[in-house]
Amino acid sequence: MIKKTIIYIIITIVLLYLVACSNTGLKRYSAEFLFLFDTTTQIVGYSTSEEEFSDYVNFIHKELEEYHQLYDIYNEYDGINNVKTINDNAGISPVKVDKRIIDLLLFAKKAYQDTDGKVNIALGSVLSIWHEYRTKGVDDPENAKLPPLELLEKANSHTDIDNVIIDKLNSTVYLSDSEMSLDLGAIAKGYAVEQVSKAVEKKGLTSGLIIVGGNVRAIGYKGEDNEFWNIGIRNPDMQSDEGDLYRMNIAGMSIVSSGDYLRYYTVEGKKYHHIIDPDTLYPSEYYRSVTVICEDSGIADVLSTALYNMPIDQGKKLVESREGVEALWVYNDGEQEYSSGFFDYVSASLE
Numbered sequence: 001m002i003k004k005t006i007i008y009i010i011i012t013i014v015l016l017y018l019v020a021c022s023n024t025g026l027k028r029y030s031a032e033f034l035f036l037f038d039t040t041t042q043i044v045g046y047s048t049s050e051e052e053f054s055d056y057v058n059f060i061h062k063e064l065e066e067y068h069q070l071y072d073i074y075n076e077y078d079g080i081n082n083v084k085t086i087n088d089n090a091g092i093s094p095v096k097v098d099k100r101i102i103d104l105l106l107f108a109k110k111a112y113q114d115t116d117g118k119v120n121i122a123l124g125s126v127l128s129i130w131h132e133y134r135t136k137g138v139d140d141p142e143n144a145k146l147p148p149l150e151l152l153e154k155a156n157s158h159t160d161i162d163n164v165i166i167d168k169l170n171s172t173v174y175l176s177d178s179e180m181s182l183d184l185g186a187i188a189k190g191y192a193v194e195q196v197s198k199a200v201e202k203k204g205l206t207s208g209l210i211i212v213g214g215n216v217r218a219i220g221y222k223g224e225d226n227e228f229w230n231i232g233i234r235n236p237d238m239q240s241d242e243g244d245l246y247r248m249n250i251a252g253m254s255i256v257s258s259g260d261y262l263r264y265y266t267v268e269g270k271k272y273h274h275i276i277d278p279d280t281l282y283p284s285e286y287y288r289s290v291t292v293i294c295e296d297s298g299i300a301d302v303l304s305t306a307l308y309n310m311p312i313d314q315g316k317k318l319v320e321s322r323e324g325v326e327a328l329w330v331y332n333d334g335e336q337e338y339s340s341g342f343f344d345y346v347s348a349s350l351e
Helices: 050-071 083-088 099-114 124-139 149-156 188-203 297-308 312-320
Strands: 027-033 041-047 164-167 172-175 208-212 215-219 229-234 244-250 254-259 264-267 270-273 289-294 326-330 336-338
Touching: 027 050, 041 050, 050 099, 050 188, 050 208, 083 172, 099 164, 099 172, 099 188, 099 297, 124 149, 124 264, 188 208, 188 215, 188 254, 188 297, 215 229, 215 297, 229 254, 244 254, 244 326, 254 297, 289 297, 297 312, 297 326, 312 326
Parallel strands: none
Antiparallel strands: 027 041, 041 208, 164 172, 208 215, 215 254, 229 244, 254 289, 264 270, 289 326, 326 336
């Protein structure tokens, strides 16, 4: 999410009839819209008609828009108490919120425990400093600067996740530290994609892809012939002629990548990306990218950030301890590490 007023207009929804894939008349369609979660959303699906697919697209857009507004930390919306409302009332009073915010915050607290604090939604006071310096650095590259460590350390004294007080019975959230703030950047998009995917499945979609930025969630198989969806893992070396490192075969699963190649700024010739290590308070330098494959998009989003902030031994231990999770690590020099079952999903060809 970026700090600006966002007008929610579907810039373009392009429905393309591509091919009939079975005797039942299922056809492949695709759609695209902008802005939600500050990225492009693409939807691919197999349906009996353009009208039916349009209904699914409109449903997905509406659901994603609601999650976007609820989890926004920069903008206010009429009649909605969102995460910005919670931050604005830090140290003042509890805020009554939608259950979808309560559910996400409970999920985030568990993620904090499961990753030994490597994913902390209460790190907002630190991340907001980096956001400010990064924005200024992008706008004025010649005068780009790093935030002073002393400033980051002071902000870090207001990042105790235990100060996020959740009252499930009354559906309220209270930040007991007046100088703390929440930032859901490492978790909200994947979590929302997972919830929307489950909802549209219940509505009847049996074969589809929801792609929100770097988050890919497959619903069922491709078409009706039990074909896998073939999804590329982006090469973090943007100068390379090889756009994808691997093509992955998945069905009913998620692929999420975190990397240093999209959101960054440059200070004295060195790039500083947006994934901040909660231990050093500076951008993590272990890898160029980390990709996670698992069923749940929310968990994949959490793990891709957590693994990015962990040395390889710790990261592999975490992955191997979780059933149904695989990962790829790409080092700064291009070397790679894999979890034990990663190649079970790799397509035989990059074509």
